[in-house]
Amino acid sequence: MSTQTEAEIFDRGYRRYDGERSGVGTAMRSVWLNSIQRALGLRRKFRFKIVPIVTILLAYIPALAFLGIAVILPSELVGETVDYAGYYGLISISTLLLTAFVGPELLSTDRRTGMFGLYMASPLTRTHYLTAKASALATVLFLVTLMPLLFLLLGYTFVGLGPEGFTNTMILLGRIIAGGLILSSFMTLLGMAAATLTNRQAFASAGIVMTLIASSVLANVMFEVAEVGDAVLLADLGNLPNDAIQRLFKTSEIIDVPSWQSIGALGGVLTLLAAIVIWGYQRMEVTK
Amino acid sequence: MTSPSAPTPAPPPPAAPGSEPIVVTNLSKWFGDVVAVSDISFTVWPGVTALLGPNGAGKSTALRMIAGLTPPSQGTVSVLGENPRRDTAVRGRIGLVSQEEHLFQEQRALDFVTLAGQLNHLSDAEGAARKVLATVELDPDDKRPIASYSKGMRQRVKLAQALVHEPDVLLADEPLTGLDPRQRLHMIKLIQDLGASGVCVVVSSHVLDEVERLGSRVLVIAQGRMAAQGDFHGIRALMDDRPHRIRVRASDARELGAQLLAHAGVRGVSVSATDELEVNTDDVELFRARIASVAKAADVRLLEVQPLDDDLESVFRYLVGR
Numbered sequence: 292m293s294t295q296t297e298a299e300i301f302d303r304g305y306r307r308y309d310g311e312r313s314g315v316g317t318a319m320r321s322v323w324l325n326s327i328q329r330a331l332g333l334r335r336k337f338r339f340k341i342v343p344i345v346t347i348l349l350a351y352i353p354a355l356a357f358l359g360i361a362v363i364l365p366s367e368l369v370g371e372t373v374d375y376a377g378y379y380g381l382i383s384i385s386t387l388l389l390t391a392f393v394g395p396e397l398l399s400t401d402r403r404t405g406m407f408g409l410y411m412a413s414p415l416t417r418t419h420y421l422t423a424k425a426s427a428l429a430t431v432l433f434l435v436t437l438m439p440l441l442f443l444l445l446g447y448t449f450v451g452l453g454p455e456g457f458t459n460t461m462i463l464l465g466r467i468i469a470g471g472l473i474l475s476s477f478m479t480l481l482g483m484a485a486a487t488l489t490n491r492q493a494f495a496s497a498g499i500v501m502t503l504i505a506s507s508v509l510a511n512v513m514f515e516v517a518e519v520g521d522a523v524l525l526a527d528l529g530n531l532p533n534d535a536i537q538r539l540f541k542t543s544e545i546i547d548v549p550s551w552q553s554i555g556a557l558g559g560v561l562t563l564l565a566a567i568v569i570w571g572y573q574r575m576e577v578t579k
Numbered sequence: 580m581t582s583p584s585a586p587t588p589a590p591p592p593p594a595a596p597g598s599e600p601i602v603v604t605n606l607s608k609w610f611g612d613v614v615a616v617s618d619i620s621f622t623v624w625p626g627v628t629a630l631l632g633p634n635g636a637g638k639s640t641a642l643r644m645i646a647g648l649t650p651p652s653q654g655t656v657s658v659l660g661e662n663p664r665r666d667t668a669v670r671g672r673i674g675l676v677s678q679e680e681h682l683f684q685e686q687r688a689l690d691f692v693t694l695a696g697q698l699n700h701l702s703d704a705e706g707a708a709r710k711v712l713a714t715v716e717l718d719p720d721d722k723r724p725i726a727s728y729s730k731g732m733r734q735r736v737k738l739a740q741a742l743v744h745e746p747d748v749l750l751a752d753e754p755l756t757g758l759d760p761r762q763r764l765h766m767i768k769l770i771q772d773l774g775a776s777g778v779c780v781v782v783s784s785h786v787l788d789e790v791e792r793l794g795s796r797v798l799v800i801a802q803g804r805m806a807a808q809g810d811f812h813g814i815r816a817l818m819d820d821r822p823h824r825i826r827v828r829a830s831d832a833r834e835l836g837a838q839l840l841a842h843a844g845v846r847g848v849s850v851s852a853t854d855e856l857e858v859n860t861d862d863v864e865l866f867r868a869r870i871a872s873v874a875k876a877a878d879v880r881l882l883e884v885q886p887l888d889d890d891l892e893s894v895f896r897y898l899v900g901r
Contacts, residue, residue: 406683
């Protein structure tokens with residue numbers, strides 16, 4: 292009589308995948324999600340989380356302070372201080388730091404480690420790849436360009452300082468979303484353009500900061516010394532998106548030029564930055 | 580005479596005309612003044628093909644062009660009938676094991692291989708990743724990051740990410756580097772199984788022993804040029820002008836050496852012991868045909884005839900040194 296045992300020998304040879312297959316959208320979503328995780332230091336050591344956490348928290352501190360004041364002070368006094376358009380000036384450091392940190396991390400690192408080759412060996416095109424990366428960077432930037440203002444709007448609404456009526460609320464919400472889109476688009480393309488030009492993360496980060504500082508110094512020196520008119524201040528790249536946002540919120544513009552000039556200059560710079568990224572990646576050889 | 584090489588799998592049956600998975604025609608690649616690959620042409624059929632050459636020979640560049648990663652400076656590449664550079668769909672049927680060591684070091688193997696599956700449009704990428712990680716003898720539930728893995732384990736992760744979407748063509752750049760002997764045997768078996776199942780596998784290597792074990796079809800690249808291609812033993816047989824060294828043990832080595840010089844197309848003889856000599860010949864077929872009769876005529880008893888350079892090392896050294 293034979294004895295039955297609960298034993299099983301597994302076939303460990305090569306077995307084909309027989310499940311369903313999805314489209315390029317799933318692949319792009321994977322790149323997007325993976326990039327966000329990487330940018331925020333998720334599933335990485337704690338040291339990779341420090342910069343994103345600190346820069347993101349910095350953007351919420353003014354909102355928390357404003358809401359704290361709103362709770363403490365009488366509403367008549369607080370009502371004077373509500374300034375959504377002015378909030379973009381308060382988050383400029385967070386936006387810059389996050390762009391300088393995350394932009395190169397998402398693009399330069401892929402090229403330096405050979406991951407770019409792995410992506411390109413899959414059915415992804417360079418356009419798919421860049422679109423997913425841009426979406427990831429913009430999503431991370433929304434955490435400082437969009438979410439704090441939404442948080443502020445929500446907080447003010449709860450304490451009775453929100454816009455009056457549904458229509459006004461929707462108009463303000465639309466402006467906040469559009470403002471976040473303008474600033475995030477600009478910083479996304481600036482970060483990606485810098486990261487396209489070098490594989491060295493530190494160089495790209497420094498390049499982003501230096502570009503903004505140098506353009507500001509250059510534009511202001513030309514304005515003061517050469518007296519070539521206000522239009523030269525459009526070359527101050529740091530102020531360009533903020534000027535458009537101020538016009539969007541119908542507050543006083545930063546640069547004293549007609550709106551079409553300000554919006555045109557912003558569109559031109561965005562186009563130039565996008566062209567640098569696309570041109571750079573189209574001619575890029577995969578050597579790893 | 581018997582070859583000292585390890586047994587190799589039987590070559591795959593010939594494919595129908597026009598169904599060749601990889602066709603490379605007059606392919607060249609240069610980076611500035613440096614010519615990495617120069618006018619190479621070859622066809623690869625299903626089964627295992629070894630791309631052999633020393634470091635810097637152009638193997639990796641050739642593989643990258645076949646994978647569609649790098650545009651050729653000249654010539655064409657066709658994979659499964661399509662241009663992998665233009666047709667992104669065909670890239671989903673290619674698996675690439677790169678030489679790079681720093682791919683997502685902070686990720687877990689399961690996450691990394693799952694990502695590869697998602698990039699290649701698998702709906703159940705994690706399920707496929709688990710299966711393929713088990714196939715390469717890695718624990719899918721291992722929580723450690725890839726950075727903490729040994730080199731051999733990282734090689735297997737890379738192979739897993741290349742196999743996760745069941746490619747029809749697998750391009751593996753030095754996949755056996757860093758594996759211990761047991762892992763190496765397992766990997767060779769896996770690659771041979773893939774070839775036997777109809778996958779077109781191209782494995783690059785500069786280690787001759789690996790190539791000999793992986794498959795009998797060999798493409799030899801040296802200094803960016805195609806030095807030889809075909810069955811390893813066939814390549815060797817075609818090189819009639821190449822001297823062959825054969826060790827012969829016989830009851831009277833000196834007498835047999837003298838007779839072989841006179842009657843068996845032998846160029847030189849070196850007697851190393853009373854019963855052992857080393858023969859150099861340009862015509863190994865003539866030597867094989869005559870040695871027995873020459874020994875009998877000289878009343879010398881043959882004890883052993885052993886080829887000394889019937890291995891890939893010798894073929895490679897000759898081809899590269901030409």
